[in-house]
Amino acid sequence: MTRALKTVRPATVRAWVDGWVVSRNAPTPVREPWGLRVDVGLPGHVVRHVVPAPTPATLRHLTALPSAPGTWLKLCAPYEEVAPWLPRPWDVQEPEFMMTASLDPAPRTRGLTGATAAARAGVVAPDGYTLAVTTRAGVTVARLLTAAGEMAARGQMAIAGTTAVVDQVETAPHHRRRGLGTIVMGALTATAAAGGATDGVLVATPAGRSLYETLGWAVHTPMTAAVLTS
Template sequence: MKKEVPLDIVEKWLKAWSLSRELPLPIKYKSGFMVDVGYENQKRRYVFQELNDDFIQLLKTIDEPNIFLKVCTSPNELKAVLSKKWIILPQGYMMACFHKMVIPKDHLNEKYKLEFESYNSTFVVRIVSQNGELASIGRVVLVDDLAIYDRISTEANHRRNGLASFLMKELEKIALANGVHYNFLVATEEGKLFYQSLGWELYSLYTSVVIN
């Protein structure tokens, strides 16, 4: 039986997504939420906890590109209600970790150092080389009792050095220091395998569509 994603989880995740990017906070749209993103390649995004009539009606009212609709369901279920103008984007995965992550590497290679920054309940950790080159970066956004991890990346020429795992541990330390123990994120296909290796579990499929 499919697990229903609680509405407050969706709202907190989307709020964190907006805070991290310094965008307007999400507002309620019927049974879902909307963010006025304002980018050239993404004007707005709508997010729903389930595939329902509100989502299906919204599909019918949008005729312009760069408006993204996102829902916690499988692409197969979504295909049944899509007209040909919509394309399904690469699969996303909502993931959760409600315990400490499993990260064996507890030290950073001496070739690297850490840098920290914070804004809007968002904490940024950077791993930079000794010559100042960015090697890895990630963010954790604290929204109530949830720590949402966002935009975790490692530069191609610095991969296979355990930097992403170390970065996740540093972000987790920030969440724990603020009394937040519940971790959440949305991963790509590639990212899903990495997070699973740290003890994260799949919470829900997260499927996105946009007009072609």
């Protein structure tokens, strides 16, 4: 269980976790010998263990701990490398991918915020939609709204140091294949660059990976998520 781990940078994983907890209003991560623990405290998501370099010994330890249903493992390795060490009732989820990108320094947007930064970077809503970008408590949210005020697409971002952590990007089913995800990503990264971020990190589903690769993001490591169901 070493092939996928050679390029995993612990600092990248830490930045992702630091930004994720801001984005989700979760408690500060706790360092553990195996990585980071976040005591999320939500039904179905009680705690998550983020493991940058999973080994059989680490997984045997984590899966043997007294744990409540809703305990999650986020493992920086592909499924085939960790599956043998995830006994029932750990339920493995669909594949995920930690992805990174360098952000355009965009000096013309430096110090600007929200939709102003996005517009200066050339990010505009398509006909029939309005782009709204707001920041509160360190979390920037970009929304594309229809004329009736319906949420067509959205995403959010928090900055950890100089890293923008993109989170919860989604497009409503009947608004897909119109380039709205690209607009949301452009608004978020323009705002991040204006705020001084130099790089970005996110965790994508297989469908999201396809979008992000067209925007210049690259896979940093495959990820496997598993949750204790009972």
